């Protein structure tokens with residue numbers, strides 16, 4: 001069962017695989033943005049707790065869908081235009097982080113997601129109060145140990161592969177960390193975000 005820890009670990013692994021920067025280090029700003037996007041679909045738990053006192057009331061609904069991932073990525077990749085301290089990130093980078101959450105929930109749990117919402121809706125059902133959610137996220141985090149380990153192995157494999165490839169082949173096209181956060185290679189000018 002991926003909890004926030006597991007989703008963030010998967011997000012960091014995705015970032016490691018698709019980033020175009022030389023350094024494998026993840027800054028706290030990058031980690032914060034990854035954490036927000038990789039756990040964003042579970043905002044339905046907060047909405048349920050705040051509105052009806054039940055975190056499961058709206059869980060696994062619209063926020064766990066392809067449409068939500070596209071909408072969230074569109075917003076995230078344009079949020080920097082607001083002029084406040086929001087990093088500039090690409091649509092694909094953001095989309096992969098959000099959809100990774102939906103995919104992990106779908107593959108690693110028995111409870112279905114609403115991938116093709118509004119054509120399908122699969123509410124998780126049941127009841128989760130504040131104490132249930134807090135206990136699950138904090139005390140139950142050990143259950144994500146396998147996901148963290150798997151993500152660590154993926155990051156290590158990605159780093160090994162990068163050392164065997166020329167820098168021009170790093171990452172996916174139009175992909176990478178936000179320009180404002182990137183440590184661009186000194187031998188080349190910083191690339192403009194599309």
Ligand SMILES: [Zn+2]
Pocket residue numbers: 041042064101105
């Ligand atoms: Zn979820």
